[in-house]
Amino acid sequence: MTATVRAAATALLLLTCSGSAQAQSEPARRPQLTAEQARHYAYGEVLKYVGPAGSERIDPWDPLADPLARGAAFTPDYVVDQAAKADGVKVFNTVQAAVSRAVADSRAAPTRRLYLLVKPGTYPELVYVPAVAAPITLYGDGKDAAATRITAKLDASATGADYTALYSAQFAAVAPEIRAMFDSVKDRDQIRTFGTATVWVQSDGFQARNLTFENGYNKDIGNARAEALPNVNNVHHQALALQVDGADKAQFENVRLIGFQDTLYVKAKAVATSTRSFFNKSYIEGDVDFIFGDSTAYFYQSEIRTLGDRGVSYVAAPNTNVKTRYGFVFDSSRFTHDGSSNARAGQFHLLRQWFHNSKCTPYAKLALSGYSCTLGVTDVYRAPVGTLTKTTLETVGKMVVLNSRIGAHINRQRPWADWNKPGAIAYRPVQYSSNDYWHNLARNGIDPVKDLGYGEQPSPAAIFVAEFNNQHDDE
Secondary structure, eight states: OOHHHHHHHHHHHHOOOOSOGGGSOGGGGSOBOOHHHHHTTSHHHHTTEEEETTSOEEOOOOGGGSTTTTTOOOOOSEEEOTTSOOOSSSEESSHHHHHHHHHHHTTTSTTSOEEEEEOSEEEESOEEEOTTSOOEEEEEOSSSGGGEEEEEOOOTTOBHHHHHHHHTTTTTTSOHHHHHHHHHHHTSSBOOGGGOOSEEEOOTTOEEEEEEEEEOTTTTTOOOOTTSSSOOOOOOOOOOSEEEESOTTEEEEEEEEEOSTTOEEEEOSSTTEEOEEEEESOEEEESEEEEEESSEEEEESOEEEEOOSSSOOEEEEEOOBTTSSOOEEEESOEEEEOOOHHHHTTOBEEEEOOOTTOSSOSSSOOSSTTOEEEEOSSOEEETTEEEEOHHHHTBOOOEEEESOEEOTTBOSSOOEEOBSOTTSTTOBOOOOBHHHHHHHHHHTTOOTTTTTOOOSOOSSOOBSEEEESOEEOOO
8 A cells, every 4th residue: 555545545544524425535445454454353362252241351372273164074073964874862963953863962071072074965954053052063065066066046025834844844853942943933824034054053163164044035037126237137135155143253164155135144142242253264155135134243264246237236235233343344355247238337345334124214314204204212103103212223334355355246336336326215224334323313413412412423443344455356
């Protein structure tokens, strides 16, 4: 980084911005870290904080020193092999049956790590790992991650009855803690986004290596929107491949996550809490918001591939709490695309900050007589009046990309996008730093000090989105 760019970046991050992306200067759309700032985004620094935002405890974690990342050979406690004769004790034909046994066995030794080897093949099932499980390492021994695939085809519009018909037999004889996860979904009118995960992990210390987790929804026909060209008019819904749900120190080595919209969801244990995940030498694909959530997640030496048959795409949709130190960090990774004409157009984005739970927007007026959206005790909208809670306003979304290669499919001028468009009921402009956050609140009638109970505005500004030392592909 040149001295001129570094000075401009520093000035930007200290700047009280106008609150309008269109009104900001071009460099403000691509804020750059200084070398000193970038050092705070090394994986050892990002991953050492855990617990309530603002009062995290230091708990150093070095996942690259773990045997998982070093390619250690493990002695399996359980083997999953479709071709073997299952004994229900050490050998299983399904992954969920092995996990269920591990959960039961872990009651006697809840801190001993258990190793589950999954032999190559395609496993058409759901895999749920409850919070009570001992630390589990799930790994494949195929020639690569593609050789061992766990796959399902659930989408957010599926009914609880559909879900039950498809999977009740799989969960009929599992550990009670796993059955409880199934029961939390089965009676819903629709299973919605968070019921669609092929692999659902709640257990601290969970590890996976050399495996593919896939949500195959629409994979046979593509996921194009009706307004995209060609106008194939496919139906598209959220469909998770992997849900890391409150699991701290979740580690993934050489995994493939396959999906379209909402491929990977990383969720903190609680709002405004640092919970950590690490993805190394992995591959994640999708089209819209395909990496999202409020957890701290570090993506290292990985490929993030945008599938471009829809008219617009956003890699990430973090809803990081304003007080949480770190959101998503991508380091030494590659942002690639599938070569579609939409992808080559340079119209896709690295991020839009998820305005989580918003029922209305205070950031732009709607063409509706009497419309208002103000701070309140609930998130609710009854036309023309709505309210938002402090918690919803604080889901700002944080993401930093450093030492990475960014493909030409990403909009070079505006890689960071607004959440929806002005005039939409859930619109919010992109917020680069705490300066934007404070200014946007104040200019729309919400006093950060009097209404939200904050102290002084952060100085220097807290970084929400930024880059450092990235390279760009021209084609």
